[in-house]
Amino acid sequence: MSPEVAGPATAPAPLPDRAPPGPGPLFRLPGLPSWWRPWGATALDVLIAMGCAWFDAQFRTSFVEEQLHSPLPQGWAVGLTVVGALLLVLRRRFPAAVTAAITCGLLLGTGSVLATVVAFYSLARHTPRVRTVFVAAPVGLLLVLGVAVLHLRQYAPHHGTEVTREPVLIALVALTGVVVPVLTGLYPRAPRQPWWWEHRSAMLFDVLLVLLFPLANPVALVSGLNGPDDDPLLVPAPVLVLLVMVQGVALIWRRRYPDALAAVAVILIPLVLPSFSILPVSLYALAKYGASRRNLLLGSGAAAVVLVAWTVVATEFEAEQFIPYSIFLVVPSVVVPVLFGMYRGAKRSLMVTLQDRADRLEREQHLLASQARMEERTRIAREMHDVVSHRVSLMVVHAGALEAGAGGPGVATDTGRLIGDMGRQALNELRQVLGVLRLDDGEQQVPLSPQPTPEDLATLVEESRAAGMQIAFDVIGEPSATDSTVQPTLYRVIQEGLTNAHKHAGNVPARVEVRYRKDTVRVIVENEAPAGPVPTLLPSGGHGLVGLGERVTVLGGTFEAGALENGGFRITATVPLR
Incomplete structure (x- = not known):
């Protein structure tokens, strides 16, 4: 028995060749934790922390102690501001803890304005579980709003400003400090087609539209909250704020339910006033995403009628002023959104049709290519069979006769020569077929034998x-x-x-x-x-x-x-x- 057979049934596989250890990548620094080793991210975090510390310290020292709410002296508040900003070097490893420390520091009167923005962005971008973001972000938003109200109550009396006149400022603080950073951090982590949106950008746009809708007309918002109470069409201020918030949140479904959104907008016009109505946005969505032109005609007609009726009942214009004011309401609220939405809808339908056609042509091209490959394989197999089968069959027949030894040495010599000739012919014909398979476009054409x-x-x-x-x-x-x-x-x-x-x-x-x-x-x-x-x-x-x-x-x-x-x-x- 040979040594190969007598050896073990299974031999250990040889280890792959390993390259000699090199000096190591240049993008990692030795002696640092694994989450902080890329030198580019490390340098960026250090620069961000130092920049936020300098900016927040300058911002905090620009106010005197009487203008900001703080239980600590000015020096301690500035020191905590710098410490909170320097914590941003740990924002990738401990995003939730860094955000909680900076937010709680705001309660002590620190001026970590820019650090708060970076912290909430890091919370949404680097937290492993998205569920944690959805729990921590609203809590942080409430704390930021509470701190903003406290600072505003202490800052306003020194400048003769009432707190009730600053709702827009508080909303801007919430958007700038929490909402926009969180949405920006969640954007890369969202799926490419979330829920009913076509892509992530569409989802982010609708969310920002919902958040920015109350700020679309801040003058009307302030005047509505402090308007006269004897107007029969004006509902109480808390109810008005609630209706404005509800219809603003409903904008999140403007792509999925445009018909229902337009109906809600038309019904709420007499209650929330045209200044707060989502009518232009809803009619634009109905014209762009709606599937029925009849619903678009009914919705735009009903909106125009309601606006004209509201002008008749709620205003005291004379006859010569009624028509211009009605046109001023109907054109920007109904006509322009419907026309622009129809244009965008037609363009969107065209793009979808072209995309479907391109996808169909690509599928057909793949099918045709697959069919051509199968036909070519069949043709090559047929040629190989025709070329080899006959010659090899004759060679086998002659080899059988040669093996039997019939006819003597002379016949055996002739038979061997015949077998050699047939083998050479088969090889030549097979070489021609294989040469066609190996032929590239830039090579010279393979010489072909004459046709039979x-x-x-x-x-x-x-x-x-x-x-x-x-x-x-x-x-x-x-x-x-x-x-x-x-x-x-x-x-x-x-x-x-x-x-x-x-x-x-x-x-x-x-x-x-x-x-x-x-x-x-x-x-x-x-x-x-x-x-x-x-x-x-x-x-x-x-x-x-x-x-x-x-x-x-x-x-x-x-x-x-x-x-x-x-x-x-x-x-x-x-x-x-x-």
């Missing part, structure tokens, strides 16, 4: 006769000038018929007939039944006759192949002449 001629049919028959088969070869009629596709097909039909006879019947008598007519040529290859078992049984894949049928059918001819009553086999092919 009527004289080559006789040569093909003589090769089979040399293998010991008795073949009667008849040519009836005069060969006409056939094109380059008909003659190779005739050659392949005779070649495949004789190859099958060698494989399955041995050296039995066979007949080959080629009959030339005026417009067609007919080929018959027929062999008798074998007398007994075939000693040189060759393998067969069953694809030769299928390939012949495809060849003949492509040329517009007919092909028949089947067994005879006496046990023989016949192949008949009729090909039209061009």
